[in-house]
Amino acid sequence: xxxxxxxxxxxxxxxxxxxxxxxxxxxxxxxxxxxxxxxxxxxxxxxxxxxxxxxxxxxxxxxxxxxxxxxxxxxxxxxxxxxxxxxxxxxxxxxxxxxxxxxxxxxxxxxxxxxxxxxxxxxxxxxxxxxxxxxxxxxxxxxxxxxxxxxxxxxxxxxxxxxxxxxxxxxxxxxxxxxxxxxxxxxxxxxxxxxxxxxxxxxxxxxxxxxxxxxxxxxxxxxxxxxxxxxxxxxxxxxxxxxxxxxxxxxxxxxxxxxxxxxxxxxxxxxxxxxxxxxxxxxxxxxxxxxxxxxxxxxxxxxxxxxxxxxxxxxxxxxxxxxxxxxxxxxxxxxxxxxxxxxxxxxxxxxxxxxxxxxxxxxxxxxxxxxxxxxxxxxxxxxxxxxxxxxxxxxxxxxxxxxxxxxxxxxxxxxxxxxxxxxxxxxxxxxxxxxxxxxxxxxxxxxxxxxxxxxxxxxxxxxxxxxxxxxxxxxxxxxxxxxxxxxxxxxxxxxxxxxxxxxxxxxxxxxxxxxxxxxxxxxxxx
Numbered sequence: 280x281x282x283x284x285x286x287x288x289x290x291x292x293x294x295x296x297x298x299x300x301x302x303x304x305x306x307x308x309x310x311x312x313x314x315x316x317x318x319x320x321x322x323x324x325x326x327x328x329x330x331x332x333x334x335x336x337x338x339x340x341x342x343x344x345x346x347x348x349x350x351x352x353x354x355x356x357x358x359x360x361x362x363x364x365x366x367x368x369x370x371x372x373x374x375x376x377x378x379x380x381x382x383x384x385x386x387x388x389x390x391x392x393x394x395x396x397x398x399x400x401x402x403x404x405x406x407x408x409x410x411x412x413x414x415x416x417x418x419x420x421x422x423x424x425x426x427x428x429x430x431x432x433x434x435x436x437x438x439x440x441x442x443x444x445x446x447x448x449x450x451x452x453x454x455x456x457x458x459x460x461x462x463x464x465x466x467x468x469x470x471x472x473x474x475x476x477x478x479x480x481x482x483x484x485x486x487x488x489x490x491x492x493x494x495x496x497x498x499x500x501x502x503x504x505x506x507x508x509x510x511x512x513x514x515x516x517x518x519x520x521x522x523x524x525x526x527x528x529x530x531x532x533x534x535x536x537x538x539x540x541x542x543x544x545x546x547x548x549x550x551x552x553x554x555x556x557x558x559x560x561x562x563x564x565x566x567x568x569x570x571x572x573x574x575x576x577x578x579x580x581x582x583x584x585x586x587x588x589x590x591x592x593x594x595x596x597x598x599x600x601x602x603x604x605x606x607x608x609x610x611x612x613x614x615x616x617x618x619x620x621x622x623x624x625x626x627x628x629x630x631x632x633x634x635x636x637x638x639x640x641x642x643x644x645x646x647x648x649x650x651x652x653x654x655x656x657x658x659x660x661x662x663x664x665x666x667x668x669x670x671x672x673x674x675x676x677x678x679x680x681x682x683x684x685x686x687x688x689x690x691x692x693x694x695x696x697x698x699x700x701x702x703x704x705x706x707x708x709x710x711x712x713x714x715x716x717x718x719x720x721x722x723x724x725x726x727x728x729x730x731x732x733x734x735x736x737x738x739x740x741x742x743x744x745x746x747x748x749x750x751x752x753x754x755x756x757x758x759x760x761x762x763x764x765x766x767x768x769x770x771x772x773x774x775x776x777x778x779x780x781x782x783x784x785x786x787x788x789x790x791x792x793x794x795x796x797x798x799x800x801x802x803x804x805x
Contacts, residue, residue: 314760318346318403325350326760330481330717330750332500333759337487340392344399345406347501348416351482352407354500355400358419358479359411361743365475368739370426372437374418377425381418384429388534388560392490393541396503404501419501420537424564428529447603447626448472448522449507450672450697452634452653453570455579456596460646464572464579464705467650468519468601469697469720470497470507471674477698478745480507481717483755491545492516495711495757497701504537505544508567509701511708514548515574519701520567521601524627525615528586533562549573550580554591557584566614568606570599574705585610598638602630623661624684629670632660637672647714650702651752654720673697673720677730692734694744700752712756718747 317324318336323346326333334350336343348355363374386394397420401413418425451468459465470480484498484505496510508520539557547553550571557569563586572579581599583590583606590607592599604620604627605611611620619625623632637653638645645653655673659666661683668679669689676695700720703713718724727744731737 318349329753333483335485339489340395341399344396345403348400348403351500352404352409355404356409378414378418385535389538428564432529447524451519451521451601453579454598458598458642465645467654467702468509469654469700474694475743485757504541517708518571520569521603523566523605524603525617526566528563530562534560536565554582568601574708583607585614600634626669629660647702654700714752714754716752718750722749724749
């Protein structure tokens with residue numbers, strides 16, 4: 280090969296590499312074979328995987344909110360329609376009553392960043408033809424707090440029949456040091472909820488905000504917060520929680536929990552900062568036992584937050600468990616109605632015992648696979664046998680006749696229980712990644728028509744309960760998805776944003792220039 284031929288060959292190789300680099304760094308990250316939709320600005324995208332909806336959103340508050348609302352518009356429309364019926368059924372008050380109350384309850388105590396994001400969600404859904412207001416999106420974000428905390432505190436002003444909804448949501452643990460394989464932090468959680476609500480918490484939300492930390496968390500369509508609270512951030516903070524059962528104090532002139540939680544997730548650099556942001560203007564809404572970890576140091580923290588009382592415990596060698604009961608006796612005795620402390624006939628006492636047994640059984644071996652096994656556990660410590668029900672870590676109220684204990688608000692065979700499972704460790708968290716399974720942690724299917732045919736007392740939920748077939752565990756990470764598709768019923772914008780920040784016409788011109796230099800675009804004749 281002559282020197283000229285060598286030069287020409289190298290020139291072609293260099294130009295090919297340049298062309299590949301242009302394509303690599305300018306094609307939007309919304310690129311995957313299972314990507315079903317991108318937002319009109321090309322910066323947000325959606326994939327549907329094994330019962331989960333993955334949403335990537337980014338940018339300033341209103342813009343990322345618009346991406347969210349656009350991508351999840353069908354689900355938002357269904358949620359609003361369903362809860363117009365379910366709110367009246369469960370509280371006696373119309374959906375619009377709470378919609379009218381939510382702005383004055385929440386907006387004075389929220390930063391503009393998050394109200395703009397909420398307004399963007401509504402606008403994005405409206406762009407897909409959904410009849411929804413930003414006030415309704417605000418109400419949906421605060422629904423747990425509105426109906427479970429604020430409404431019970433004021434219901435007596437409207438009716439003599441004030442009610443206190445149950446607050447048993449979730450099983451969880453976090454472990455580190457000698458309890459885990461490789462001394463990594465391992466964190467696991469399953470969400471317990473009424474099925475008509477929990478069925479909507481099937482979103483994995485990847486947020487790249489303009490300010491603060493990037494977030495990967497479980498959420499629901501239209502939520503700015505996790506709600507079920509399972510998240511990792513690029514600060515190395517990993518966290519989850521379980522609700523404190525029987526908790527009732529509430530202050531309506533402070534900041535709502537969904538706002539404080541999102542702000543803490545987005546802006547906290549350390550575990551202590553996270554707790555401080557949650558305590559600032561705490562209104563007592565959605566009181567939780569938070570289980571948090573720092574993936575960089577291996578330290579874990581239990582942060583129990585009531586209204587007047589809170590408690591922080593840290594360790595680098597041990598574990599914390601969540602089973603819907605406060606360990607702090609001040610919160611448990613002074614802020615909760617908890618007559619079932621340590622009673623293994625109940626979901627609280629039984630899971631406390633079973634979690635402790637499993638932490639010791641698997642000491643030194645706990646990793647994400649063992650965590651999946653623990654979340655799927657169906658051993659009933661009261662009956663001393665496998666018996667999926669209200670007392671098991673993977674909870675199944677729909678299978679429980681509650682023959683051994685009566686707890687107000689828990690009728691037999693209630694359509695409620697675990698609707699998912701999520702696990703991660705400190706290595707995965709550093710890469711903004713976790714494993715998730717939708718349906719429930721053990722993979723037991725739920726079929727609405729079969730359930731309602733057997734339990735006709737719940738027929739008022741017909742059309743509002745979804746099937747949850749068996750699904751596999753699926754790993755999610757930031758930037759999940761890799762093949763571009765056009766937005767639904769919307770052309771690609773002329774100034775489509777790329778990873779370089781350059782508009783598409785500029786990129787096309789660059790590609791043509793490279794191709795011209797190689798002779799690819801020339802009409803050459805022999």
